[in-house]
């Protein structure tokens with residue numbers, strides 16, 4: 001693309017060396033962690049202050065240049081994929097921890113600070129930031145806000161949305177707004193709630209105030225093995241029904257167990273068809289109590305063995321398998337495709353069985369390692385993009401899994417976002433009226449439609465195409481929509 | 485572990501859509517009414533009554549999912565009783581003055597009780613909603629699952645929206661098991677001392693699920709396993725209340741029937757950073773506070789003084805309750821918004837209620 005010289009000059013005077021415009025420099029930013037989609041940006045801005053962000057945005061607004069925000073680029077749905085003719089606004093140099101106050105129980109950070117850095121800064125005060133995505137060493141707090149990221153502990157401690165008190169947002173109009181407040185209450189509408197999880201379509205997050213929690217006094221981890229996936233899935237609901245809210249309740253199936261064990265040597269039972277990791281935390285007496293009850297319950301639910309980590313070292317080892325499951329599974333095949341649907345827990349066994357059947361249909365292996373307590377599935381579809389048609393088969397397999405999630409009363413994305421990846425499946429989950437409302441809500445924040453255009457919410461035209469591709473029981477979804 | 489059978493209730497969606505469409509066409513403002521238990525809250529609305537009480541019933545409840553879905557006009561008392569029968573509850577302990585408060589009104593008002601300090605505000609528990617917009621569209625957002633990032637989170641936006649964006653036809657809320665034990669302690673202590681004590685307790689990770697201070701007395705509620713509480717309580721200090729006295733104390737705080745609240749109006753609500761609360765509070769004569777100092781109440785103080793206090797402390801104020809005679813007052817009751825933020829509110833309002841007929845003025849004059 002020929003870049004307007006006036007635009008370049010204006011941006012250059014704000015950013016100096018923080019503006020990249022040569023293909024060689026820009027190519028590093030051509031994709032996020034959804035590497036199947038790539039598009040080298042024409043311009044990359046690396047601001048170091050909020051004022052610079054505002055200036056850049058105002059310039060782009062004046063020149064009608066679309067802007068895409070990027071944190072660390074670990075997103076799994078193409079949210080930070082550059083758009084043609086646009087500027088990529090990389091916020092990773094806004095990486096200062098502005099304040100950590102144990103008395104008020106909060107930290108105020110710039111958006112480029114990594115998730116783990118917040119907990120590390122709070123640790124000397126005996127506190128931590130609860131949402132812990134597996135990507136926490138790398139992903140940014142700004143990206144977490146944009147994706148409403150979760151982790152293995154959100155069953156008890158919530159997602160990003162439950163742990164953010166306030167954000168400062170630069171709108172595409174260049175205004176700086178504060179949404180929420182450190183008291184956790186703010187006058188007016190809960191716009192903060194709408195911005196969290198909005199995938200960078202409503203504004204640029206330039207400061208985040210997060211809630212810190214005291215580190216739990218006691219933590220115990222229990223590993224239960226099962227010889228049947230269905231029984232393991234049923235046990236998940238039984239733990240919760242008994243009134244226990246574990247800090248984390250994670251499930252892995254046989255392929256994931258084998259891969260993790262080979263990768264991390266974490267002591268998983270290799271003969272199991274499924275396992276549950278159940279962590280309970282809190283005051284010592286409460287933990288003992290919950291642990292005892294969980295153990296009895298899992299044994300009654302048909303666990304072939306139940307083991308409690310002896311000490312912190314063993315606990316970490318047991319978690320390491322789970323936390324490195326993605327790269328571990330990644331060694332089983334040249335490529336994998338990670339899905340992210342959420343379903344009501346009562347349908348876990350059924351949907352896992354459907355996934356197994358689809359695996360046969362599509363002749364592609366799948367490993368399951370997921371946030372069972374939240375009903376958040378992460379099937380990892382194994383394929384080889386080098387083999388003709390496998391990528392397409394994997395994508396169709398993935399889309400079918402998401403359809404199964406919607407049919408079970410669930411959602412096409414629990415925490416990874418829609419990005420460019422799940423625009424099609426969004427058409428199954430929402431009707432035309434809801435999608436139109438999403439578009440209208442975006443325009444309320446961004447009247448010119450320049451912020452991360454084309455992501456997260458499909459156009460009705462796209463849904464018409466998608467509907468034409470996917471016929472369910474002879475019925476076309478959105479058959480009332482005009483075809484374009 | 486299965487879906488619980490509940491009476492079918494009554495679905496008035498079609499009739500409500502018709503009423504709203506007719507009003508939108510005629511430009512008639514509507515005042516959405518659940519139980520009208522909260523008429524006092526917010527600014528007065530002049531409009532025809534759109535009654536939700538007939539639109540009621542639990543749509544789905546499976547205790548193992550920790551989710552309940554019910555129609556907007558369902559009585560809060562009915563929902564709470566159903567949950568209690570299965571050992572569960574609404575996490576945010578909403579106030580439900582009298583018997584007519586509805587679930588829709590509770591979510592729309594966005595008010596939480598003492599447990600908010602531990603279990604979060606109303607918005608944290610909203611998982612999904614079916615909404616009737618001001619131009620008669622019925623939209624479904626979110627769902628019944630714990631994690632959902634498909635589309636913007638409109639259902640959380642509706643928590644505390646005071647009905648200005650739409651009528652809540654159904655709401656899905658996250659619920660939690662009732663704790664197996666609870667203890668309440670009373671201590672004589674001055675305001676600043678109480679705030680320091682609560683701050684330290686929170687920092688230590690004590691399971692504090694309620695705090696209330698007024699006239700030199702602090703009440704603390706702790707929840708957990710009975711054996712854990714037995715160990716913990718002696719380390720904190722204070723006189724334990726027996727279970728029934730404790731229950732009625734927290735009920736009176738939640739419902740504002742406690743002696744503190746029966747005094748003179750107006751009643752101001754201050755939302756404060758807990759650590760600044762002490763300094764802010766010594767300036768007011770009649771105060772009470774909850775949520776470790778993050779929510780304070782002041783009575784009989786002029787709006788101007790309240791604003792001064794909260795601005796100095798870095799919080800904000802709401803004129804929570806006025807005298808009946810003041811019902812016609814048209815001034816702001818919520819803290820004013822900066823202009824760009826107010827403009828954004830107007831734009832968002834137009835998305836959902838382009839004709840501006842739903843609860844106009846309830847939150848701010850031209851919203």
Ligand SMILES: Cc1cc2nc3c(=O)[nH]c(=O)nc-3n(C[C@H](O)[C@H](O)[C@H](O)COP(=O)(O)OP(=O)(O)OC[C@H]3O[C@@H](n4cnc5c(N)ncnc54)[C@H](O)[C@@H]3O)c2cc1C
Pocket residue numbers: 032033068069070071072073074075076078079080091111132133134135138139140141142143144145146147148149150151152199200201203204205206326415416452
């Ligand atoms: C190995 C691996 C494991 C993962 N595990 C998890 C997990 O356990 N749980 C989970 O939830 N996710 C997980 N993810 C996904 C990803 O890490 C999260 O979505 C993360 O929050 C993205 O942060 P980021 O800084 O990398 O954002 P990016 O990828 O840079 O951007 C993501 C989106 O946010 C927008 N954005 C970024 N910064 C801003 C900002 N400051 N203002 C406005 N918009 C912005 C972008 O436009 C884009 O739409 C994982 C990813 C990988 C690769």
Ligand SMILES: Cc1cc2nc3c(=O)[nH]c(=O)nc-3n(C[C@H](O)[C@H](O)[C@H](O)COP(=O)(O)OP(=O)(O)OC[C@H]3O[C@@H](n4cnc5c(N)ncnc54)[C@H](O)[C@@H]3O)c2cc1C
Pocket residue numbers: 515516517518519520521522523524526536556557560578579580581582584585586587588589590592593595596646647648650651652653737738739740843846
């Ligand atoms: C500390 C405290 C003390 C309280 N004390 C009192 C008290 O003394 N007296 C009292 O009357 N109340 C009191 N309340 C408030 C009240 O009891 C509850 O919040 C109640 O649950 C509101 O429900 P409702 O159905 O009566 O709401 P309503 O009063 O009918 O409605 C509340 C708001 O929600 C809107 N609304 C109602 N239903 C819907 C719907 N389905 N969709 C969209 N919008 C809707 C209304 O238009 C209105 O804006 C108190 C609240 C608190 C926090």
